[in-house]
Amino acid sequence: MLATTIEARQLSKAFAGPPLFSGLSFHAGAGLLAVKGRNGSGKTTLLKILASLAHPSAGSVSVRQGEEELSGDRRRLAVGWSGPDLAFYEDFSAPENLLFLSRAGGRPRSAEDLARRLAEVGLAGAMEKRVGAFSTGMKQRLKIAFALLFDPPVLLLDEPMIGLDTDGRSIVEGVVEARRREGLVILASNDPRDFVRPDQVVELGK
């Protein structure tokens, strides 16, 4: 399979007031890219831009598979994302949420596959429970399962350890280690313990 790369060129983002970041450029192809920075430095916004969930004020992002630049659904599903702003349908169970999202994404998953994915993030015992009754840590685990739903070659994890217990942290660490060997993981966090030997570092708000 061709390697998937992500390239940011001269990215800037401003809301009201001074820009969060400007002239940001990097190219990442494999391994772990750590996005560091103080609170409010734009880590979450940067990951949303990379995930095509927000537009930069200036600059561009391209996702390539080999020489081909991805667009539309292929790009959307090639980049998995989990972040603090992500939420799920509280009236539905975790498998129902993932089933719906896989159908809406055009790649429906089987019930067995969803059960396996949820078991991998430690939610095997909560298959019938509605997401509205989930704890913060359980919701965080479901976010990880969502980010991995389409087996994306690029994985964007924004503060993935929030609310997780020791087991949950181990699961996310395992996911990051496995995925960085097969593709690219971009991880944003305030906690230096979340980054184990990053291959690249992008520091915001210096």
Added chain:
Amino acid sequence: MASNLPPSPSLPLPPSAIDGETGRRGDGETRSTSSLSRAWAICAKDAAQELRRRIAIASIFFFAATAVTLVSFGIGPFGLPAEARDRVCSALLWIILFFCAATGLPRAFVREEETGTAFALRKVAPASLTLAGKTLFNYLLFLAIAAVTLPAFSILLEWRLGSPGAMIALLVLAGYGLAVVSTFLAALVARASQKNVLFVVISFPLLLPLLLSAIVATVEAAGGSLPSTPLRVIVAYDGAATCAGYLLASAAWED
């Protein structure tokens, strides 16, 4: 507690699953599905959500029942002169349908924003498909409202429709335009702070041509003739609304 809720309707299968298109791959992924199946999945999700909550749909039908009852008590079957009857009843019918729709249709997008599920939806589906799925749900909801309201209105006001077939065609066509424009506007205002006010203010001028044509067509259908001219206007409106909605979906729904 959510876990104490009564048994819930499950997510309906998309057409692809029904027609046997879902041959599995080894990795647990079924075949990629068509845009129609994806839009249907979004529509089915909205329907399952509304049916689980029940109160939202119940409130729309309660609103319709209250409005029809008040109108019937207010003017009654004999409170109108015969020559004005079709015009007044047609206008009242569409006012009731419009306000029932305005109560329920914007919810589709607003709830996604308010609960934070919009990010998950944006991550998996393009804006045009999301708009199509939500329009489909709103259209079916409008038809359900109309299916209850029109007979009740007709019976309580003893208002006989000369051409029921034309009236059904009118509801199908005008309801589609109403659903498309309302859904698009709901996407547009979903992130605004005064979304309810904005929705009503923006929808009034945009829906006015549709509603006026629908009222004229209803008068003609009630009189027993085929309202061909206003129906043509409505078909043209539906086409323009569909094209505009498709082209502007991304601008309305994405960041």
